Amino acid sequence: MAKFTDIIGQEQLKEQIRSAIDTDKVSHAYVISGEKHAGKEFIAGVFAMALQCEGEGAEPCQTCDSCRKALSKNHPDIIRLTHEKPNTIGVDDIRTQINNDMGIKPYSGPRKIYIINEGEKMTIQAQNALLKTLEEPPSYGVILILTTNVNALLPTIVSRCVVLHMKPVEDKQLRQYLMESMKIPDYKADICVAFARGNIGKARLLAVSEEFENIREEAVTLLKHIGEMELHEIMAAIKKIGEYKLEVNDYLDIMSVWYRDVLLFKATNDVNHLIFKEEIQYIKKAAGKSDYEGIENILKGLDRAKSRLNANVNFDLTMELLLMTIRES
Numbered sequence: 062m063a064k065f066t067d068i069i070g071q072e073q074l075k076e077q078i079r080s081a082i083d084t085d086k087v088s089h090a091y092v093i094s095g096e097k098h099a100g101k102e103f104i105a106g107v108f109a110m111a112l113q114c115e116g117e118g119a120e121p122c123q124t125c126d127s128c129r130k131a132l133s134k135n136h137p138d139i140i141r142l143t144h145e146k147p148n149t150i151g152v153d154d155i156r157t158q159i160n161n162d163m164g165i166k167p168y169s170g171p172r173k174i175y176i177i178n179e180g181e182k183m184t185i186q187a188q189n190a191l192l193k194t195l196e197e198p199p200s201y202g203v204i205l206i207l208t209t210n211v212n213a214l215l216p217t218i219v220s221r222c223v224v225l226h227m228k229p230v231e232d233k234q235l236r237q238y239l240m241e242s243m244k245i246p247d248y249k250a251d252i253c254v255a256f257a258r259g260n261i262g263k264a265r266l267l268a269v270s271e272e273f274e275n276i277r278e279e280a281v282t283l284l285k286h287i288g289e290m291e292l293h294e295i296m297a298a299i300k301k302i303g304e305y306k307l308e309v310n311d312y313l314d315i316m317s318v319w320y321r322d323v324l325l326f327k328a329t330n331d332v333n334h335l336i337f338k339e340e341i342q343y344i345k346k347a348a349g350k351s352d353y354e355g356i357e358n359i360l361k362g363l364d365r366a367k368s369r370l371n372a373n374v375n376f377d378l379t380m381e382l383l384l385m386t387i388r389e390s
Contacts, residue, residue, distance in 0.1 A: 063107050063132060064120055068100065069238050069261050070230035077225060078108055082119040087112065087172075088223045089198040092180070092206045092214065095227030098262025101207040104227075105176050106131070109139045112203065113170040127170055138170040142177045150179070152186040160194050163202050172201045180206040181213035188215045195221045229259020239268055248339055252277065255318050255336045256311070276305050280315040285343045287388050288350060295388070299380045309370060316387075317363050323347045324356045355390035362386040 065075045074093075081087045091108075093101045107121065110131035116122035123132065130136040140162065144154045159175050167173045177183070183191070195204065195218065204222075211219060232254050238261065239250040245268045257264035267273050283298050290298070305312050322335045327348035332338050351359070366383040370376065 063103070063110060063123065065107055065111070066120070068104055068107065070234055070259075071100075071104070071227055074104070074225050074227060077223075078111075079119040081223075082111055087203065089202055090195055090204045090206070090222040092208060092211060092219060092222045092224045093227065094208055094211045094224060096260050096263075097209055098266060099227050099260050100262055101227065102176075102178060105178075105205045105207055108205065109136075109174045109176065109203075112172050112174060113138060136170070137168040138173045140173065140175050142175060144182070148182060150177070150183040150187050152184060152190045155183070155187045155190040159204070160190060163194055163199060166199075167201055172203050173199075174203045174205065176205045176207065178207045180208035181210040183214075185215070188218055192217055192221075230261050231259070235259070235261060235264050239264060243268055251336050251338075252318075256314055272308065273311060276308055276312050277315055279305070280312050281319065281337070281340065284316060284319050284347075284387075285340070287384065288347075290388065295381070295384050298384065299377055302380055303376065309376075310367065313363055313367055317360060319344075320347075320356055320359050320363070323351070324353070324360070327351075327353065327356065351390055358390045359387050362390075 065079060068075055093104055095101050110121040110123075110128055111119055113127045113131060113136060114121040115125035115127050121128050121131070123129075127136065131139055134141075140158065142150070142154060142158050144150045159177075163173060163175070165173075177191075191204075192215070194202070198204070206214070206218075206222065208214065211224065235254045235257060236247075236250050239245040239253055240247060243265065245253065249268065253264045253267040256267055279301065283302075287295075287298075302309070302312060318336050322337050322344050326332070326335060326341075326344050332341050335341070335344060337344060348356075362383050366379050369379045
């Protein structure tokens with residue numbers, strides 16, 4: 062399915078798009094801004110299909126010839142820009158696929174729609190080339206620029222576009238989606254929601270990721286027993302964490318959520334709002350062992366570890382300092 066009602070959250074954005082279609086005040090250019098995996102491509106696809114739909118109203122009917130072509134990504138008047146260089150959209154990509162093509166009238170639909178994913182990868186030259194088309198677009202042309210970073214676009218580009226900002230999806234909506242649509246059990250949905258931070262695509266990826274499940278189990282096992290571990294066992298744990306070096310931020314995020322649970326339980330003695338509620342006996346034990354200052358030290362230590370790793374400080378040394386802080390706090 063691909064309708065506006067299938068977009069989870071983003072009510073203001075959806076209303077803005079629907080209103081533009083209903084009132085026939087569709088702009089020639091839009092920027093859809095949101096995090097990676099947030100669903101920008103899906104929104105752009107629904108928007109494009111709605112603009113080409115042969116039915117009435119703002120919602121795409123999904124049954125007409127135009128909608129069927131859009132659903133199969135074979136619509137001749139919905140063009141998705143491609144680029145050979147993975148990290149760069151060059152001036153030739155814009156000229157050949159948009160500028161030179163837009164002068165040709167639509168083949169079957171009322172409009173020609175161009176979707177530029179990862180718009181932040183456009184070079185300055187590419188953006189300047191696109192600007193020429195944005196300044197004098199044909200009446201049927203619509204350009205959708207999808208980006209994780211609006212600031213990477215030239216102000217002259219942004220000023221000629223309607224900017225649609227995606228917002229984090231509410232935890233309640235994310236949890237409901239994972240449990241009802243993906244049949245994820247409640248305890249796992251809680252963990253995915255905590256890590257997704259309002260990003261539905263990330264929540265979906267985490268829910269089906271075996272790697273994330275393995276990292277979670279490794280991190281939780283370590284935290285359950287770190288208080289009794291000897292130095293040589295801690296060094297062995299660091300070596301094990303090293304196997305997840307590429308996903309170490311996820312590993313550290315799991316630790317952070319664990320100690321936020323410890324802090325919350327210590328303050329409220331309430332299990333209901335914990336993420337790791339199935340580990341309550343260990344959460345309770347950690348809350349009893351550490352005072353508030355100790356738990357705050359651990360959370361600060363986790364933030365410091367992230368900063369150090371981002372600055373390419375030695376991995377083993379960073380993790381040793383972190384685990385010693387955790388054990389002693």
